[in-house]
Amino acid sequence: MKAIELQEYDHPLVVVDRPPPVAGNGGHLIDVTACGVCHSDIHVVDGQFSSPLPLVPGHEVTGVHQALGPVMLYAPWGCRNCWICDTGHEMICPDAAEAGLFVDGGYAEQMSVPHLEYLQPLGDLDPVRSAPLACGGLTAFRATRQAAEVLHRRGSKARALVIGAGGLGQFGIQFLRLTSDAEVWVVDQSPQKREKALELGADRAVGPGELDGTFDAIVDFVGAEPTLESAAQHVSRRGIVVVVGLYGGQVPFGVGAVPPEAQFMSSFWGTVAELGELIRFAHTHSLEYTVETMPLAEAEQAHQKLRSGLVTGRIVLVT
Ligand SMILES: [Zn+2]
Ligand SMILES: [Zn+2]
Structure with missing residues (x-):
């Protein structure tokens, strides 16, 4: 063969x-x-x-x-x-x-x-x-499911954020949109990818630095230092940050370093x-x-x- x-x-x-x-x-x-x-x-x-x-x-x-x-x-x-x-x-x-x-x-x-x-x-x-x-599909599927419980807790008031609208992120946007009532935001530095994200049903697609408010679930498909820092800043109290991206960034974790009872986890x-x-x-x-x-x-x-x-x-x- x-x-x-x-x-x-x-x-x-x-x-x-x-x-x-x-x-x-x-x-x-x-x-x-x-x-x-x-x-x-x-x-x-x-x-x-x-x-x-x-x-x-x-x-x-x-x-x-x-x-x-x-x-x-x-x-x-x-x-x-x-x-x-x-x-x-x-x-x-x-x-x-x-x-x-x-x-x-x-x-x-x-x-x-x-x-x-x-x-x-x-x-x-x-x-x-x-x-x-x-x-690609399975990795995004599991990552968004890690966030499902937190999102369902907030029902129609839930806000989810996808960091990085590349291949896996595009799957992630669709899974969040199809399986939750959350308002789905996407952050990506590429205007083309932001446009794609909106086509796939994201409610808002913004560039880095344009995020507003807090999110109950954040799925980071990049995993670099700046994206993790932004996740730590924008995760809500009792919210969850799921890191999938392999860029190897790190962020300080501890009581007082992240919002109260926020969870951080990796997903494989x-x-x-x-x-x-x-x-x-x-x-x-x-x-x-x-x-x-x-x-x-x-x-x-x-x-x-x-x-x-x-x-x-x-x-x-x-x-
Ligand atoms: Zn693979
Ligand atoms: Zn084993």
């Missing part, structure tokens, strides 16, 4: 011919239909995860399983042997074995999957268009159950995002395009 290998960090991806994968003990095979290209894939190539090499990247995978039919892959595999995995939070397992990061992923014609529950039936969703939901990817819920959600709500397809063999070109910053939607590789 054709596959894409990362053979050396910081080197171009290589198209190779490999023997088809073998389904391990109790494992399963899927024929890959599509695989989204995510920013984490760039970090895999750069060696930031110290992935074992050679590695087949790719964690936004849809495919076909012999018995289940069209499926979406749950890629953040855990050890399935610790209390975190026992409670369904495999994506934050300390002994994680994420597909496409630590074991072979979906930049290939076939893929081996260790457990059937990692394959969520896709129903009649378009397998190419829906591939980015597996990571999502659970198997949430992936199933997201697939059901996508059946009943039309989510707006653009997908650009490229052939699997052009994975390296896709990575270069993503690095160039010239991509407005999500790139999906098709077999």
